[in-house]
Amino acid sequence: MGKPAEKLKPGDKFTFKKKLTEEDVEKFAETSGDFNPLHIDETLAAKTIFKGKIVHGILTLGLISAALAKLPGIVVYLSQTARFKKPVRAGETVKAVAIVRKVDTAKSRVRLETFCVNEKDERVLEGEAEVLLLE
Numbered sequence: 001m002g003k004p005a006e007k008l009k010p011g012d013k014f015t016f017k018k019k020l021t022e023e024d025v026e027k028f029a030e031t032s033g034d035f036n037p038l039h040i041d042e043t044l045a046a047k048t049i050f051k052g053k054i055v056h057g058i059l060t061l062g063l064i065s066a067a068l069a070k071l072p073g074i075v076v077y078l079s080q081t082a083r084f085k086k087p088v089r090a091g092e093t094v095k096a097v098a099i100v101r102k103v104d105t106a107k108s109r110v111r112l113e114t115f116c117v118n119e120k121d122e123r124v125l126e127g128e129a130e131v132l133l134l135e
Contacts, residue, residue, distance in 0.1 A: 011099065018063055018094060020055050028056050038053065067097060068129060075133060076131060076133075078131055083125060084125050085123050085125055085126060088124050094124065095117050098114050101128075107132075109130060
């Protein structure tokens with residue numbers, strides 16, 4: 001069968017879609033300890049440039065991990081860059097996309113373009129990931 005990285009080629013795409021709920025935001029705040037009012041206090045968040053609460057950027061970024069988990073083999077997340085482009089609000093469905101850009105079969109490493117899009121197909125974040133694929 002070969003190494004998992006040998007099953008991939010540039011252009012291969014992996015996705016994960018999820019509706020991010022108010023409950024997801026609350027659970028993330030509890031788990032991470034990030035109780036920034038921008039995410040949990042509608043009154044205070046309404047006074048910001050966002051005019052209301054937004055989902056934690058890192059919660060949205062976490063959806064990339066779910067897309068990467070669909071790669072063959074056991075995925076070891078080595079690095080991730082991220083640039084947040086648009087806010088996400090609770091109740092929105094976000095699709096995470098990971099597209100293979102480079103495969104190093106000798107080292108079992110894969111570099112991927114990563115991004116998330118909202119329901120309007122607008123990029124809300126983008127970056128690049130590198131993973132190690134184990135058998």
